[in-house]
Amino acid sequence: MEQIEQFSFDFQTEIPHIIRESRDEIRLQMGEFAGPLDLLLYLIKQEQANIFDIPIARITDEYLKYIRLIKSLDTSLAADFLVMAATLIEIKSKMLLPREISEAPDEEIEDPRRELVDRLLEYETYKNASQMLWTRSTVEQAIFTRGKIESDENNTEVNSNVFDLLKIFQKILAKHKEDVILKIEREEMSLAEMLKKLKAMFREREQLHLLELLREMSTRQEIILAFIAVLELVRMGNVTLLQQSIFGDVVLTKSK
Amino acid sequence: MDLETERQPRSINEIVAIIEALIFVADEPVSAKLLAEVLDEDRETIEAAVEQLQNEYQHRESGLTLREIAGGWQISTRAEFHTEVRKFLKTRPNAKLSLAALETLAVIAYKQPVTVPEILEIRGVQSASAIKTLLDKRLITAKGRKETVGRPMQYGTSKEFLLQFGLKDLSELPSIEDFEDLAGSI
Numbered sequence: 001m002e003q004i005e006q007f008s009f010d011f012q013t014e015i016p017h018i019i020r021e022s023r024d025e026i027r028l029q030m031g032e033f034a035g036p037l038d039l040l041l042y043l044i045k046q047e048q049a050n051i052f053d054i055p056i057a058r059i060t061d062e063y064l065k066y067i068r069l070i071k072s073l074d075t076s077l078a079a080d081f082l083v084m085a086a087t088l089i090e091i092k093s094k095m096l097l098p099r100e101i102s103e104a105p106d107e108e109i110e111d112p113r114r115e116l117v118d119r120l121l122e123y124e125t126y127k128n129a130s131q132m133l134w135t136r137s138t139v140e141q142a143i144f145t146r147g148k149i150e151s152d153e154n155n156t157e158v159n160s161n162v163f164d165l166l167k168i169f170q171k172i173l174a175k176h177k178e179d180v181i182l183k184i185e186r187e188e189m190s191l192a193e194m195l196k197k198l199k200a201m202f203r204e205r206e207q208l209h210l211l212e213l214l215r216e217m218s219t220r221q222e223i224i225l226a227f228i229a230v231l232e233l234v235r236m237g238n239v240t241l242l243q244q245s246i247f248g249d250v251v252l253t254k255s256k
Numbered sequence: 257m258d259l260e261t262e263r264q265p266r267s268i269n270e271i272v273a274i275i276e277a278l279i280f281v282a283d284e285p286v287s288a289k290l291l292a293e294v295l296d297e298d299r300e301t302i303e304a305a306v307e308q309l310q311n312e313y314q315h316r317e318s319g320l321t322l323r324e325i326a327g328g329w330q331i332s333t334r335a336e337f338h339t340e341v342r343k344f345l346k347t348r349p350n351a352k353l354s355l356a357a358l359e360t361l362a363v364i365a366y367k368q369p370v371t372v373p374e375i376l377e378i379r380g381v382q383s384a385s386a387i388k389t390l391l392d393k394r395l396i397t398a399k400g401r402k403e404t405v406g407r408p409m410q411y412g413t414s415k416e417f418l419l420q421f422g423l424k425d426l427s428e429l430p431s432i433e434d435f436e437d438l439a440g441s442i
Contacts, residue, residue, distance in 0.1 A: 034355040035381030051440045080381040122378055124439035125432060130362035132430060133421060134352070140422040141349045142338030145330055146280065 036084035037123040039066060044120075051120060054113055056095055060088040091116060194225040195232060202239070202254045210250040271297060271305040272312070276331075285328025285419075326418035327425060353389070360386040361395060365417070366432045369399040369410035387411065395420065 033039040043062045049055050067085055094112035201208060210230065217223045230252065233239045242251045266274075274295060279286050292302045306329055310322040321334050333341055342348065353361065360383045363375050375383045390396040390411075399412040413426070423429065 034359050035379050037380040038355075038359075084380065119380065121436070121439045123380065125435045126359060126362045126366070126378055128435035128438050129366060129430075129432065130355075130358040132435070133362055133365070134358055136421045136423075137352070138349075139335055140420060142335040143422070144333045144338075144341050144345070 034127075036081045037120060038127065039063065039081070040084065040088075041120060041124060041127070052117060054117070056088065056092050056113060060085075060092045063088055087116065189222060189225055191225055191228060191232070194222070194229040198226070198229050198233060199238075206254050208252045210252060212249075213252075266295075266297075268301075268305060268308065271295060271301060272309050275302070275305050275329075276309055279322070279329050279331050282330075285325050285330040287328040291329075323422075324424045325422060326415050353393075354386070356381070356383065356386040357389045361390055361413075361417075364390070364396055364411050365413050365426070365429060368412035369402070370412075371402050371408040371410050373408060 033042065040059070040063060043059055043066070044051055044054060047055065047058065047062070049059065064085060067081055091112045198208075198213075201213075213230075214223050214226055217226050230239070233252075234241060237255055239252045240255055242253060243249075244251070275291055278291060278294060288299060288302050288306065291306075292299050295302065306322070312318075313320055313322050319334055319337055320331050322329060322331055324330075356379075359379055360375060363378050364370055367374065367378075372383065372387065375387075387396070391398075394414055394416040396411045396417065397414045399410045401407040402410050417423075418425065
């Protein structure tokens, strides 16, 4: 198409200015990368290295250098970049190992970089295809069709259908639900209150069975508090403990 | 159509004129099939008429052009005049897709139907939010589940994709081999 030339851009230099940040991308000082393969490809091109004979030691060092630059990454994204770092280091170490002389000399020795090269080539294929899409959409944005005939549809303020409304309504409902959950506050008891409660119980009677006492508590937190309160009472010498059999119930008796 | 009276056979010029009127009022690209139905003419006649109309626009160097897009015909402005048209409409180009979204879209366009793990394998990075963006923009749609472990969802491009990228149909995309040949060069 003759039009393309007019709207052609240098993809490498233009991209950083028109793309917004998203969770899928990282933005470094010199540009933006859509993933570890993208960064790797960039480094290989920067080094003007042959993709079929990647200087793996140098590229690995470069890659690790850039990885350190990446700050506050989305965790899953960071993980993908780190996986690539690990792959590079693995290949680098394999390349350092002396190769065993194959017993069958005809057998081709697998280059440790082979799989990575294949992946890079496949990735670059689709990256090139995405540049084509980018160019197409740029040209397409320069083409206009007749505006819609006067109707609600061309009024941008109500340019939505019932399903859009429903979607938004559901979103709001869902959000509201979350809010409510966040607002619920559990009634919480303090240790002091629990101590007071236990002391009140001992005012009425001489003895309490630990199991029974704990069973009366309704929440996990209350059980824990009650247990701590009992320990506290023992420490202060208000009650003594008595266990009649091994693993049996513990009886709390008010000290005289 | 419910024309009860016998109508006179139309001249080709008349057919061309009616087709122009119909394409003009349509919100979306109009398929040759639909034109044939409305005019009650056969497909060959319609196709010849559309071609004539297209030539007419070209010959008089019109500001408009008739083009085939997303399986139909559409009248649109010529790209050359985008500056003036934008100035008149007071619009600016839409926000572009992100690099990640474009890459994901390219993989989906060429490998469809394709699953999320398959996209991850090619891109080497999680593509969940790119996929969400593409779904929100209606450029891709879910195309059923793949009968494999975990029955992952498969995605493919939509009609909106054809419209936004100015494509007649998917076969108009350059072949992936062209991009393969480019890959690996410095």
